[in-house]
Amino acid sequence: MPLRLDTRSPDFDARFTAFLGTKREVSADVAQAVAHIIEEVRTRGDAALVELSRRFDRVDLEALGIRIGEAEIDSALAACDPATLDALKLAHERIRSHHARQLPESGRYVDPIGVELGHRWTAVDAVGLYVPGGTAAYPSSVLMNAVPAKVAGVGRLAMVVPAPDGQLNPLVLAAARLAGVDEVYRVGGAQAVAALAYGTATIAPVAKIVGPGNAYVAAAKRHVFGTVGIDMVAGPSEVLVIADGAQNPDWIAADLLAQAEHDTAAQSILMTDDDALAEAVIAAVERQLATLPRRDIAAASWADFGAVIRLAGLDEAPALANRIAPEHLEIMAADPEALVGHIRHAGAIFLGGHTPEAIGDYVGGSNHVLPTARSARFSSGLGVLDFMKRTSILKCGPEQLRALGPAAIAIGEAEGLGAHARSVAIRLNL
Amino acid sequence: MPLRLDTRSPDFDARFTAFLGTKREVSADVAQAVAHIIEEVRTRGDAALVELSRRFDRVDLEALGIRIGEAEIDSALAACDPATLDALKLAHERIRSHHARQLPESGRYVDPIGVELGHRWTAVDAVGLYVPGGTAAYPSSVLMNAVPAKVAGVGRLAMVVPAPDGQLNPLVLAAARLAGVDEVYRVGGAQAVAALAYGTATIAPVAKIVGPGNAYVAAAKRHVFGTVGIDMVAGPSEVLVIADGAQNPDWIAADLLAQAEHDTAAQSILMTDDDALAEAVIAAVERQLATLPRRDIAAASWADFGAVIRLAGLDEAPALANRIAPEHLEIMAADPEALVGHIRHAGAIFLGGHTPEAIGDYVGGSNHVLPTARSARFSSGLGVLDFMKRTSILKCGPEQLRALGPAAIAIGEAEGLGAHARSVAIRLNL
Incomplete structure (x- = not known):
């Protein structure tokens, strides 16, 4: 059974913080x-x-x-x-x-x-x-x-x-x-x-x-x-689905399992403001697990690291999502654009009910190598810039050197780097 | 005395390769x-x-x-x-x-x-x-x-x-x-x-x-x-000066020493196609060292890791510079722009005789945190992007999912990831 949390419980914050701190991988010391x-x-x-x-x-x-x-x-x-x-x-x-x-x-x-x-x-x-x-x-x-x-x-x-x-x-x-x-x-x-x-x-x-x-x-x-x-050192991967009550629970369950089947350390999280949807998704996950080729892996991931978080309203979702900083975030709501602007930390966002994460994994066109294990707080998915580097270029003439030189000399001397100061002064006959 | 190399020597390539492999830092195992x-x-x-x-x-x-x-x-x-x-x-x-x-x-x-x-x-x-x-x-x-x-x-x-x-x-x-x-x-x-x-x-x-x-x-x-x-793990820093015979040897010597004074493991390299300039720079370094506050550090760096490389012509410089991938590259030549287009690996390039590296260290405006120890082959100087991250966004409607779905299902099944395939198929009633 996945963990169940409710933002309306008095101990929610403590339990959510503990949930964020869960270690999902025993990293062998090799x-x-x-x-x-x-x-x-x-x-x-x-x-x-x-x-x-x-x-x-x-x-x-x-x-x-x-x-x-x-x-x-x-x-x-x-x-x-x-x-x-x-x-x-x-x-x-x-x-x-x-x-x-x-x-x-x-x-x-x-x-x-x-x-x-x-x-x-x-x-x-x-x-x-x-x-x-x-x-x-x-x-x-x-x-x-x-x-x-x-x-x-x-x-x-x-x-x-x-x-x-x-x-x-x-x-x-x-x-x-x-x-x-x-x-x-x-x-x-x-x-x-x-x-x-x-x-x-x-x-x-x-x-x-x-x-x-x-x-x-x-x-x-x-x-x-x-x-x-x-590149990054990849950790166990995760999906967060934010859904309103009008969504199809079978579709959500399929998406949670698509993440869970990767690895027993993978994590699938549902946030919703609708009790009936939460229960329907949990039931659908159990039903779909029965016929899944990788059911042992998916079932272990869901039982050990899965979570269903009940919100008072969907407007609570972005702040919590930012703390999770999920690798994958699906927003399945009537107006996904209303939420997306408040998301700061996520590897990739999938908007609306017709964008299952698997589309992004394979044929969407965007990259599926994404920051895992909360590292979307500080890093990005793989892209062209990861295979390029930037050389900076600077060019002064005599006039520019005269304008900037005295300040460079002052800083060089203040830092105790006399040769730095001299390399400027010698050109200005100072 | 710095190392002297000459591209016209039959053993140049072997000696240059050995020079590139010189370990400048004994990294303590801490x-x-x-x-x-x-x-x-x-x-x-x-x-x-x-x-x-x-x-x-x-x-x-x-x-x-x-x-x-x-x-x-x-x-x-x-x-x-x-x-x-x-x-x-x-x-x-x-x-x-x-x-x-x-x-x-x-x-x-x-x-x-x-x-x-x-x-x-x-x-x-x-x-x-x-x-x-x-x-x-x-x-x-x-x-x-x-x-x-x-x-x-x-x-x-x-x-x-x-x-x-x-x-x-x-x-x-x-x-x-x-x-x-x-x-x-x-x-x-x-x-x-x-x-x-x-x-x-x-x-x-x-x-x-x-x-x-x-x-x-x-x-x-x-x-x-x-x-x-x-960010990057910084190593010992270096400058490469490419100069033609018309340059001021005192200015070049001052720039080489501005690098050398940082650290005994720093490295200053001159490449020139002019014998007289090479000798004049070596003499100027000795002269300027005498009055340098940090002369002990600079002298050790110059003696242990400094190098003067004599070229048959300046057109040889870019290929060698690319193998060095210097943190700082100064091009002091009549037409620096003719060379700069051939440089692929350098942290920062300083063009012309009136752009000593110290200007870039302090007041040029570009960043002085640059890739050291040949890492300009694969990384860039510090910049705004190092403090930001990119979230990708993907959005399909029913029509797009119908167009892309079958390919995603085919790949998911070929990879043995049945739940991936199902998360698409379930939306298409397949």
Whole structure:
């Protein structure tokens, strides 16, 4: 049974605060094991990849090759169901065209005293994309990570994916081909992250690593952060549905379960001002669980972390939603726009009853890599800017230097940085 | 003596590659000590701050108070040299007006099939700003970190600064007042980072922490990354000067030393196609060192990490500069614009002989918090976007759901996520 809260209860605030503090993931302390794996790959390169893949993935990279060749990708493509491929193509095109709008503009201007200021955006040269193996090998994730990189203009996009027992998901390889991934390697875990960060004879190093992974992958990304850039370290994911009494409880239940089926640590929350709807959704969840392929996972998530929060009125929802800062927020109400302006912290917002989150996961066009575990308070979903960087540009002539120089000298001297002051003074004959 | 390289030597590439790989910082392994300090602050709050500040900073926070009150800041302001304050005010206004141009636009659009897509930028609610104590307590750094946060619209900006032996730099407090910092706390080290991340009775938690610090602060930021957002972990800083033979060697020497005086691990590099200029700069550095207040630091940096690279022609410079990815790049050449278009990786570029980097450090208006240690390959200088985040918005009606739904169902089923597929199918009566 999910947790039930009611804003009209005297202890609501204490219980809501405790709910926010619930730890949903026991993060294994794997930092030391990961440091050792990374050191192995740094010092022994490909040989370490072969050895570690044999140990962890039961796969012989000496026989199969570390790199997955074009012919192998061709065969994978041929093995895919054509209807699924068409769906991925539609997804690819919609993701591409939406992200193309995120390309930033470079520019310069001259300020009132004649100083020229500007900035230039350039793409990261080489990016590594981690793709989990096994059941979490999602072709949609490949598209969501690879497409913004390619739209940004990343020249070299290298994907790593483990092949436990030699198995690869053909759809993952198909998505890589569609998205224009340049190189694919049959290696995973912390060893793959190390190879991308430091390079081996086979895998040239990249400048940034993105993509989801297990605790080892997350620890490895944290470890190499600084040597290369990394995206966020993803936590367990969540959905918050805000609904009024006129909504369809079966649709809401389906959306809550779509989140819950990801992971036993996923979280699905309903907020409503209608008792009857709350009860109908809870009943619908139980009913739908019975026929769900991943019912064990979804049922555990719903029982352990699910919540139904009864509001006195929907106007209470934004403030509570901002405290949750959900990865996904569905607003299913007669006038969703009335609420959306008050939401400050959410990864993505889905408006109205006909926008189930799954549309955003696959074919809406916006990115499904979103800030989890309350991190929407300080971070954004993945986008084109994550694969670009900004160089600032400054240009003074003699007149501008005369105007600004004395202040720079004063600050340099006050900070005890004499050479800073002198580098200005020497040009002004001061 | 600095390292000398020449692109015309047969072993240039090997030597340049080795030069790029030089480790300039021995990073002390303080992760375990930091984890312990953080745990202390998490469990014992203010009491731990008092105890740790007594131990590490020899300061009694029970007597002085953890928070620095407005009256104390007023007194500090009154104690500042008025000319220096005026210089900081000029810097503040120029930084503010430049960063105001970085404010991003929110927006929505409707695609050809009627799907509404959009994004909204919002500020982070609360940000913590770490300011080092002692000699590295730079008022300019306070401005460079605080102003973009305030321009972004951050409602609560909390600054922490250690007071070793009770001492605080009045200019740092003055800069905090100028920049609109909302709260100032007399605490530093990993304990200050922990207080900002998890909160204590006195210090409410923030959502993001920025600002430079020593190895303990860097390790603490890495530790709390995920619970809060952090900015980059700064490494030793560097300047690359590209100069033709017509430039003034004294000016170049002054700029190289302005970088070198920061830190013995700082790095100053000159690239030129003119032998005479190279020799003149080397001689000028020696001459200027003699009268530099921080000559010991600057001399060590120049001797250990300085480099003079002789080019066959300036057209060789961009490719080499891109491999260095310098934090600061000065282009002192007759036609700097001819080179700038080929630079892909640099934190900031300073054009022409009248733009010494120190102008950008203080009063140019652009930010001086820039990616160090080759991280300009994948990251940008600090800006307004670092204090904001983007929420994506998606809205379908029944017609759009009918158009996109079948593809979403196909992908959901192919990924084994039955509840994802069902959440779409149930709305289409499929």
